[in-house]
Amino acid sequence: MKCLYCQQLIVLELTWKTLILPERKPLCSTCEESLIIIKGSRCFICSRPSERNKCKDCLWWEHLPERDTIQFNYSVYHYNNFMKEIISRWKYRGDGALGYIFQHVFAANFGKIRSSLPKNIVAVPIPLSEPRQLERGFNQAAMLAKFLSVRSMEILERSTSEKQSKKTRNERIQSVNPFIVEKAINKPVILVDDIYTTGTTLRHAGKVLLEQGCPFVCALTLIRG
Numbered sequence: 001m002k003c004l005y006c007q008q009l010i011v012l013e014l015t016w017k018t019l020i021l022p023e024r025k026p027l028c029s030t031c032e033e034s035l036i037i038i039k040g041s042r043c044f045i046c047s048r049p050s051e052r053n054k055c056k057d058c059l060w061w062e063h064l065p066e067r068d069t070i071q072f073n074y075s076v077y078h079y080n081n082f083m084k085e086i087i088s089r090w091k092y093r094g095d096g097a098l099g100y101i102f103q104h105v106f107a108a109n110f111g112k113i114r115s116s117l118p119k120n121i122v123a124v125p126i127p128l129s130e131p132r133q134l135e136r137g138f139n140q141a142a143m144l145a146k147f148l149s150v151r152s153m154e155i156l157e158r159s160t161s162e163k164q165s166k167k168t169r170n171e172r173i174q175s176v177n178p179f180i181v182e183k184a185i186n187k188p189v190i191l192v193d194d195i196y197t198t199g200t201t202l203r204h205a206g207k208v209l210l211e212q213g214c215p216f217v218c219a220l221t222l223i224r225g
């Protein structure tokens with residue numbers, strides 16, 4: 001078995017447990033240790049590591065009309081340089097299979113928060129615009145949503161292709177809502193995306209879902225940027 005990222009051979013420790021239930025590890029231990037899972041106290045709303053229940057980003061959101069469009073965001077990993085490299089190869093250089101690196105940990109973290117979520121919750125991935133989806137061949141958020149143990153439904157559409165990453169923080173927050181709901185849903189939703197940076201994308205998506213009758217929206221993201 002080779003590491004999905006660096007191709008190094010993965011040497012598994014042989015124990016009775018691994019003999020009976022062979023472990024499948026996507027990464028070698030060097031790569032695995034370079035990804036940092038968020039632990040310790042975090043903001044209840046956005047998952048940013050914070051000693052306070054509500055971090056300063058979230059206190060600032062309270063003054064904006066979109067503040068309540070998601071109940072909370074739960075993120076799994078910190079955004080460090082190694083994660084940046086993986087994401088850039090996964091998303092921008094078309095190495096779709098790299099997403100499997102996150103399958104187990106992403107699903108397990110969903111499992112951790114599952115009991116605090118409404119029972120019939122549905123996963124809704126943040127969509128790419130059509131030209132970008134065509135260019136990339138896959139949507140990383142849809143891939144992440146399929147790792148979860150609940151139904152995933154691609155019911156949002158992104159109407160513009162402006163690159164969020166090229167905008168400043170204020171430009172992003174003031175930008176028009178790029179999402180439309182293709183199919184209204186009356187079930188609670190957990191939005192899925194690769195990264196929470198300012199939270200604007202997720203709040204925009206939450207807003208259109210609530211306007212179309214969705215009763216509850218929260219989010220699960222791979223990374224807290």
Ligand SMILES: [Zn+2]
Pocket residue numbers: 003004005006007008027028029030031032
């Ligand atoms: Zn490796």
Ligand SMILES: [Zn+2]
Pocket residue numbers: 043044045046047048054055056057058059
């Ligand atoms: Zn926060």
